[in-house]
Amino acid sequence: MLDRESTFANPTIVKLLQTRFIPVAIDQAYQRRQKDNEGRFYQKIANQGPRKIGRGTTQGLYTADASGKLLDFTNNRGADRVLRMINGSLEKHRPVKITAIGKGTPDTQYNPKPPKGGLVVRVTSKILDGYQEPENEFRRIFQQSLGRDNLWISANEHTALARGQLSKSLLKRLARFHLVDNTRGEPPMWRENEILKLEGKITNGQLRTTVQLKTAKGDRGYEAKLLGYVETKSGKVTRLDIVANGQFWGEGPYTRNAPKGRFPLAIAFTLADGKDTADTIPPQASRGWVQGYVR
Amino acid sequence: MRLKLIILLGMVPLLFVQSALALTDAEFRKLHRELQPDPKATWRTIPWKTSVLDAQAAAAREGKPIFIWAMDGHPLGCT
Numbered sequence: 080m081l082d083r084e085s086t087f088a089n090p091t092i093v094k095l096l097q098t099r100f101i102p103v104a105i106d107q108a109y110q111r112r113q114k115d116n117e118g119r120f121y122q123k124i125a126n127q128g129p130r131k132i133g134r135g136t137t138q139g140l141y142t143a144d145a146s147g148k149l150l151d152f153t154n155n156r157g158a159d160r161v162l163r164m165i166n167g168s169l170e171k172h173r174p175v176k177i178t179a180i181g182k183g184t185p186d187t188q189y190n191p192k193p194p195k196g197g198l199v200v201r202v203t204s205k206i207l208d209g210y211q212e213p214e215n216e217f218r219r220i221f222q223q224s225l226g227r228d229n230l231w232i233s234a235n236e237h238t239a240l241a242r243g244q245l246s247k248s249l250l251k252r253l254a255r256f257h258l259v260d261n262t263r264g265e266p267p268m269w270r271e272n273e274i275l276k277l278e279g280k281i282t283n284g285q286l287r288t289t290v291q292l293k294t295a296k297g298d299r300g301y302e303a304k305l306l307g308y309v310e311t312k313s314g315k316v317t318r319l320d321i322v323a324n325g326q327f328w329g330e331g332p333y334t335r336n337a338p339k340g341r342f343p344l345a346i347a348f349t350l351a352d353g354k355d356t357a358d359t360i361p362p363q364a365s366r367g368w369v370q371g372y373v374r
Numbered sequence: 375m376r377l378k379l380i381i382l383l384g385m386v387p388l389l390f391v392q393s394a395l396a397l398t399d400a401e402f403r404k405l406h407r408e409l410q411p412d413p414k415a416t417w418r419t420i421p422w423k424t425s426v427l428d429a430q431a432a433a434a435r436e437g438k439p440i441f442i443w444a445m446d447g448h449p450l451g452c453t
Binding site for chain 1: 397398399401402405406408409410411415416417419420421422423424425426427428429430431432433434435436437438439440441442443444445446447448449450451
């Protein structure tokens with residue numbers, strides 16, 4: 080989210096990416112592991128940079144030509160540095176005569192698809208209060224950011240929802256993997272034994288849920304109430320809007336600098352219409368093990 | 375009178391806790407609206423692809439270089 084509000088908010092960078100490049104955004108934790116053409120093409124590019132495949136993250140910004148020849152790399156997000164990289168890449172770039180690489184057989188472990196007959200739900204999160212005055216602009220961006228993920232609902236759970244029933248499996252998935260503070264980075268998910276209370280039901284199209292989540296050490300938790308609305312037509316859910324609001328505390332290894340003590344965290348769920356590119360992204364918690372996520 | 379006052383004062387923390395935890399329909403609508411991403415955010419105007427092979431095909435076709443935004447967690451979603 081830092082990049083969204085800093086690097087990719089720079090009008091010159093945006094204009095150049097819109098007109099002179101083919102921009103692609105990926106969770107490299109997939110591509111650096113994928114044993115298929117998608118993975119191999121990315122790995123070829125990444126291996127020409129300083130962060131080699133097999134040595135952990137390859138996070139960063141890369142430019143390459145259509146053959147996979149690296150033009151430049153940076154992991155610096157300053158707009159000036161990125162602009163220099165972009166302009167330098169344009170100077171270096173020579174179009175190559177090459178055909179499109181076929182997709183081949185995808186590595187199924189890293190190509191999860193939403194369940195057939197199921198639903199994709201957008202999940203957004205925001206810390207409503209509790210931060211101290213930020214030391215700098217980058218910190219301010221984190222403090223105001225909106226987390227974004229997708230919730231996948233199976234066909235059976237969809238059918239139950241359309242009948243006005245809230246499946247236990249759906250309720251548990253929603254709590255474990257989506258009632259998290261992902262506003263500053265990749266959050267830790269909840270283990271099953273960290274669910275202290277999880278009660279919910281749908282009455283006349285209104286969903287109400289109470290949840291208490293807490294780690295064994297008590298250093299991270301969330302106590303919230305959920306209110307939502309479900310509408311159906313011809314056996315299909317046409318509206319699923321939910322809001323969770325409650326008190327969160329603690330942080331994870333990749334979500335440092337949370338507000339001190341307890342702070343209000345709200346999480347909203349909205350049925351995806353497929354118009355947003357981000358609707359196609361697998362849920363964060365499904366990475367590498369979609370069967371464990373949708374079960 | 376004093377007894378009524380004591381009872382009422384005793385209920386104040388309870389009412390506060392209830393109010394802090396309860397989610398009303400008005401709060402639902404306000405928060406749901408507040409948590410929707412800004413569709414006009416500048417970074418959204420960039421035509422991001424989500425597959426490097428799709429980008430490779432477009433780069434080969436259009437003679438343009440590829441720009442890869444590679445993160446831990448998907449940059450269009452988490453992180």
